[in-house]
Amino acid sequence: MTESYLIRGVRVVGAAPTDLLLRDGVVAEAGHGLTAPGATVVDADGLVALPGLVDLHTHLREPGREDAETVESGSRAAALGGYTAVCAMANTSPVADTAGVVEQVWRLGREAGLVDVQPIGAVTVGLAGEHLAELGAMASSAARVRIFSDDGHCVADPRLMRRALEYVKAFDGIIAQHAEEPRLTVGAQMHEGEVATRLGLTGWPAVAEEAIIARDVLLTEHVGSRLHVCHVSTAGSVEVLRHAKARGVRVTAEVTPHHLLLTDELVAGRAVLGTPELAGTWRPTTSYDPVFKVNPPLRTASDVAALRQALVDGIIDVVATDHAPHALEDKECEWAYARPGMLGLETALSVLLAVVGERWDLIAERMSRTPARIAGLTEHGRDPAPGVPANLTLVDPAARRTVDPGELASRSRNTPYAGMTLPGRVVATFLRGEPTVLDGKAVK
Amino acid sequence: MAYPQAAQPQPVPPPSVKVILTSAELARMVDRIAHQILEKTQGAADTVLLGIPTRGAPLARRLAARISAFEGIEAPVGVLDITLYRDDLRRHAVRAVGPTEVPRGGIDGKRVILVDDVLFSGRTVRAALDALNDLGRPSSVQLAVLVDRGHRELPIRADYVGKNIPTALSESVKVTLAETDGSDEVRLIAGRAQS
Amino acid sequence: MKHLLSGADLDAATATLILDTAAEMANVAGREVKKLPALRGRTVVNLFYEDSTRTRISFEAAAKRLSADVINFSAKGSSVSKGESLKDTALTLQAMGADAVVVRHPASGAPHRLANWVDGSVINAGDGIHEHPTQALLDAYTMRSRLGRIAGLHVAVVGDVLHSRVARSNVLLLATLGAKVTLVGPPTLIPVDIGTALAPGTEVSYDLDAVLPTADVVMMLRVQRERMDDSYFPSAREYARRYGLDGPRMRRLPDHAIVMHPGPMNRGMEIAPEVADSPRSTIVEQVTNGVSVRMAVLYLLLGGLT
Numbered sequence: 001m002t003e004s005y006l007i008r009g010v011r012v013v014g015a016a017p018t019d020l021l022l023r024d025g026v027v028a029e030a031g032h033g034l035t036a037p038g039a040t041v042v043d044a045d046g047l048v049a050l051p052g053l054v055d056l057h058t059h060l061r062e063p064g065r066e067d068a069e070t071v072e073s074g075s076r077a078a079a080l081g082g083y084t085a086v087c088a089m090a091n092t093s094p095v096a097d098t099a100g101v102v103e104q105v106w107r108l109g110r111e112a113g114l115v116d117v118q119p120i121g122a123v124t125v126g127l128a129g130e131h132l133a134e135l136g137a138m139a140s141s142a143a144r145v146r147i148f149s150d151d152g153h154c155v156a157d158p159r160l161m162r163r164a165l166e167y168v169k170a171f172d173g174i175i176a177q178h179a180e181e182p183r184l185t186v187g188a189q190m191h192e193g194e195v196a197t198r199l200g201l202t203g204w205p206a207v208a209e210e211a212i213i214a215r216d217v218l219l220t221e222h223v224g225s226r227l228h229v230c231h232v233s234t235a236g237s238v239e240v241l242r243h244a245k246a247r248g249v250r251v252t253a254e255v256t257p258h259h260l261l262l263t264d265e266l267v268a269g270r271a272v273l274g275t276p277e278l279a280g281t282w283r284p285t286t287s288y289d290p291v292f293k294v295n296p297p298l299r300t301a302s303d304v305a306a307l308r309q310a311l312v313d314g315i316i317d318v319v320a321t322d323h324a325p326h327a328l329e330d331k332e333c334e335w336a337y338a339r340p341g342m343l344g345l346e347t348a349l350s351v352l353l354a355v356v357g358e359r360w361d362l363i364a365e366r367m368s369r370t371p372a373r374i375a376g377l378t379e380h381g382r383d384p385a386p387g388v389p390a391n392l393t394l395v396d397p398a399a400r401r402t403v404d405p406g407e408l409a410s411r412s413r414n415t416p417y418a419g420m421t422l423p424g425r426v427v428a429t430f431l432r433g434e435p436t437v438l439d440g441k442a443v444k
Numbered sequence: 445m446a447y448p449q450a451a452q453p454q455p456v457p458p459p460s461v462k463v464i465l466t467s468a469e470l471a472r473m474v475d476r477i478a479h480q481i482l483e484k485t486q487g488a489a490d491t492v493l494l495g496i497p498t499r500g501a502p503l504a505r506r507l508a509a510r511i512s513a514f515e516g517i518e519a520p521v522g523v524l525d526i527t528l529y530r531d532d533l534r535r536h537a538v539r540a541v542g543p544t545e546v547p548r549g550g551i552d553g554k555r556v557i558l559v560d561d562v563l564f565s566g567r568t569v570r571a572a573l574d575a576l577n578d579l580g581r582p583s584s585v586q587l588a589v590l591v592d593r594g595h596r597e598l599p600i601r602a603d604y605v606g607k608n609i610p611t612a613l614s615e616s617v618k619v620t621l622a623e624t625d626g627s628d629e630v631r632l633i634a635g636r637a638q639s
Numbered sequence: 640m641k642h643l644l645s646g647a648d649l650d651a652a653t654a655t656l657i658l659d660t661a662a663e664m665a666n667v668a669g670r671e672v673k674k675l676p677a678l679r680g681r682t683v684v685n686l687f688y689e690d691s692t693r694t695r696i697s698f699e700a701a702a703k704r705l706s707a708d709v710i711n712f713s714a715k716g717s718s719v720s721k722g723e724s725l726k727d728t729a730l731t732l733q734a735m736g737a738d739a740v741v742v743r744h745p746a747s748g749a750p751h752r753l754a755n756w757v758d759g760s761v762i763n764a765g766d767g768i769h770e771h772p773t774q775a776l777l778d779a780y781t782m783r784s785r786l787g788r789i790a791g792l793h794v795a796v797v798g799d800v801l802h803s804r805v806a807r808s809n810v811l812l813l814a815t816l817g818a819k820v821t822l823v824g825p826p827t828l829i830p831v832d833i834g835t836a837l838a839p840g841t842e843v844s845y846d847l848d849a850v851l852p853t854a855d856v857v858m859m860l861r862v863q864r865e866r867m868d869d870s871y872f873p874s875a876r877e878y879a880r881r882y883g884l885d886g887p888r889m890r891r892l893p894d895h896a897i898v899m900h901p902g903p904m905n906r907g908m909e910i911a912p913e914v915a916d917s918p919r920s921t922i923v924e925q926v927t928n929g930v931s932v933r934m935a936v937l938y939l940l941l942g943g944l945t
Contacts, residue, residue: 542663
C-alpha cells in the first residue's frame with residue numbers, strides 16, 4: 001500500500017485554491033476541506049499545480065557518455081524541473097537504432113523511477129542518413145517507440161525522408177526532423193548575421209532550416225503522414241509552418257526555452273535577451289563562450305519575438321528543452337571545437353514564466369498536454385482531477401532563483417543561464433502519486 | 445583606456461610653495477653655464493648638447509643659443525628620450541615614449557653634454573648614459589643641470605650646476621620653463637617627495 | 640589596455656599612441672645597437688597553432704629588440720599535437736610566467752578564450768577568419784608614413800573579405816582613424832551585412848574599376864585558389880580578370896595612391912608581378928613596419944606596471 005498525499009490549497013492550472021488527495025497513483029479526490037487520515041499533508045498555499053511536464057526532446061547521453069549525463073541523473077534533473085516524462089533522443093553511443101538499445105534506455109528509466117523515460121528511435125542506421133533503421137522493431141519493442149528522429153543530424157536525403165514518413169504510418173509513428181540542410185551549414189558555427197560577420201564565425205543561415213521544413217511539410221502532405229519539427233528557431237520557419245497548418249498538413253513543431261529568450265548577441269558577450277528586463281545586471285562573462293553554442297544556433301531578437309508569438313498563436317505546439325549535457329572539456333575550449341547544446345530541464349519552466357508570464361493554461365498546453373499527446377503518453381498531460389493519474393508538479397510562481405550551475409542535478413554544468421535570476425520554482429513533483437521532488441529537493 | 449602622455453605641469457601649486465629662482469635668476473644661470481661650457485670645452489669644439497625630456501630639451505636649446513650669442517659658435521643640439529631605459533618602468537603605468545633626435549653628424553667621437561633641469565637620485569642620468577651607449581661612442585660625456593638638490597643614489601655628479609639647493613627628501617623641486625610651462629621659475633614644494 | 644584582441648579594442652587616441660610609439664621604435668632599426676632594455680626580464684610566448692613564419696618572426700624580432708625573453712611554442716612537435724586543450728596549455732604558460740602570449744590560432748575567438756585563462760596579456764596574432772589587429776596597425780602605420788595621414792583617405796580593400804581577418808581588423812581600425820573604406824570583391828566573398836556589423840559608413844562594391852580612380856590606398860587580400868572548389872568564383876582566371884590588380888588597372892589609380900598586400904602574395908592571381916614590384920607597392924615596407932608596430936604594442940602592454 002503506497003502513501004497518500006493531501007495537497008492543501010493548490011491552484012490547479014492557476015484556478016482557485018483547492019485540495020487534492022493523491023492515492024494509489026491517481027488523484028482520488030479534489031475539492032475544498034478534504035480530510036484524509038494518515039495522508040501526508042503538503043501545504044500548497046500560493047502554489048500552482050500543473051500536469052506533470054512532458055519533454056519531447058531530451059538528451060540523456062546514456063549509453064556512451066555517462067560522464068556527461070546518465071538516465072538517472074537526467075531523470076532527476078527532469079523531476080526537479082517539474083517533468084514526469086521525457087523523450088530520450090537517439091544519438092547515444094551506440095545509437096538507439098535497434099530494439100535492443102531503446103529497450104535498454106527504457107529499462108534504465110524504469111529503474112531510476114524519477115520520470116517516465118520514453119525512448120526515441122533513430123530514423124536511419126547509426127544516424128548516417130543512408131538506410132532506414134528497424135523502425136517497426138523499435139515500435140513493437142517493450143519501449144513502444146513512436147517518435148523517430150536522427151536529431152543532431154538532418155534526414156537530408158529527400159527520398160529517404162519520404163520513405164521514413166511513409167513507413168511509420170503503419171504503426172502511427174511520427175518523424176521528428178532536425179531541420180538543417182547540411183550543404184548550407186558546412187562549417188557553420190553560429191547564426192548567419194551581423195554578429196557572425198563581426199566575430200568571424202561561419203554562419204548557419206536561417207534558410208538552411210526553413211528550406212528543410214518547407215520540403216518536409218510538402219512531403220508529409222504528399223504521403224499523408226505526420227511530421228514533428230524539432231527546435232524551430234527562425235521567423236521564416238514560423239511562416240512556413242503557418243502556411244502548412246493552414247493547408248491542413250499534420251505537422252507539429254517545438255521550440256526550446258533558449259530560443260525563446262536568448263539571442264546571438266550573447267556570443268559577442270552582449271546581454272541581449274528576448275525579455276530585456278530579465279538581464280538586469282546579468283551579462284555573459286566573456287565573448288565566444290561556448291556555453292551559448294547550440295544547434296540550431298541562437299538567432300536574432302526578431303526571431304525570438306516571432307517564436308514567442310508563434311507559441312502563443314499555436315503555430316508552435318510545444319516547448320521542448322533539447323536538454324543537451326556536455327562534459328566540461330567539451331565546452332571549456334575554443335568555440336569552434338566545442339560541442340553544441342545547453343542544459344534545459346531544470347530551467348525550462350522558469351524561462352517559460354519569464355517569457356509568457358503566468359499564463360498557466362498556455363504553459364500546461366505547450367509543456368504537458370500537447371507533448372504528451374504527440375508522444376502518445378496517455379497517462380501524462382492530463383490536468384489533476386479525480387481519476388486522473390497523479391502525474392503533476394507544484395510550482396511557486398512568486399519564488400525567484402539565481403541559477404547556480406553547481407547546484408544542478410545534471411552531471412553537466414553547461415547552462416546558459418548561470419547567474420541569471422529567473423522567476424518560479426518547482427516545489428514538488430509527483431509521478432503516479434509518488435513524490436519525486438518535495439520541498440524543492442529530489443526525493444531520491 | 446588612456447595612457448599618460450608626457451608629464452604635464454601642475455596647474456595649481458600645492459599650499460607650501462617657495463619660489464627659489466625667479467625668471468631673471470634662471471636666465472643668469474643659463475648664461476653662466478654657457479660660459480662655463482665654453483671655458484671647459486675650449487670654445488665648445490666637437491661638442492653636442494643633448495637635452496633630456498621634458499625640460500632638459502629646451503634648456504639644451506637655450507644653452508646652444510647663448511653659446512652662439514657669446515662666441516658665434518653653433519653647437520649641435522639634440523634630444524635624448526630615456527623612457528625605455530628607465531629602471532622604474534614597472535613601478536608606474538606605462539609611460540609614453542618621446543622622440544629622440546640625434547643631431548646630424550651623430551655623437552661618435554664627440555663630447556656629449558647631457559642637459560637636464562634637476563639632478564636628484566642620478567637615476568635619470570644613469571638611464572641617459574645607457575641610452576647614449578646604444579646610440580654610439582662619444583669621446584666623453586658631461587652633465588649640465590639647472591639645479592642640484594642632492595640625495596644622490598648613484599655615483600654621479602654634474603659638471604655644470606646652476607645652483608645647489610639643499611632639500612629634504614619630503615620636498616620637491618619644480619622647474620618651469622616658458623617653452624613647456626608658459627613661464628620661467630624654480631619652486632621648492634614641501635610635503636611630498638618627487639624627483 | 641590589458642590585451643590586444645581586436646581592432647575594436649582601440650580608440651583613436653590609443654591607436655595613435657601606438658603609431659607614434661612605433662615611429663620611435665622604428666628609429667632603433669637604424670641604430671648601431673638595435674636593442675632597447677625596456678622589457679628586460681619579461682617573457683613573451685609565441686603560441687602558434689598555425690604555420691605563419693612571417694608573423695612569428697616579426698613578433699619574435701619585436702620582443703627581442705625590447706630585450707624580452709622569447710619562448711616559441713608551436714603546435715607542431717609539442718603537446719598540442721597530442722591533444723592538450725587550449726586551457727591546459729594556458730595553465731602551462733601561466734606556470735612558466737608568461738607576461739604576454741602572442742597567439743595565432745585557426746579558431747576565431749581562441750585568443751578571447753585564452754585571455755580568460757592567463758594572467759598575462761594576450762595579443763591576437765590572427766584568429767581564424769576573425770581578426771589580426773597588429774596587421775591593421777602596421778597597415779595604418781604604412782599609410783600614415785607614405786601619405787602623411789589616415790583621416791580622410793579612401794581605402795579600397797579588395798578580395799576575399801569573407802575569410803579575411805586582415806580585412807576585419809582594417810575596417811574597424813580605419814573607421815576609428817577616420818578613413819573611408821570600400822570593400823571590393825565578388826558578392827560571394829563579401830558578407831552583405833559587413834558594414835553594419837563592423838563600421839557604419841563602410842561601402843561595398845562589386846566593380847573594382849569603378850573604385851580605383853578615387854582610391855588613395857588599394858589593399859589587395861590574398862585569395863586562396865581552393866575557394867573556387869567551394870564555388871565562391873568559377874576559376875582563378877575569371878577572378879584575376881575581374882578582381883586582380885594588374886598594370887592597366889594600377890594606372891587608373893591617382894598618382895599618389897599606394898598598393899598594399901599583407902602577404903603572402905599569389906602573384907598572377909590577385910596581384911600582377913608588375914604591380915607588386917612597382918614603386919607604389921609598400922609590401923616590403925609593411926614587413927619592416929610590422930616589427931616597429933609590434934614593438935610598440937609589446938611595450939605599451941608590458942612596459943609599465945602590470
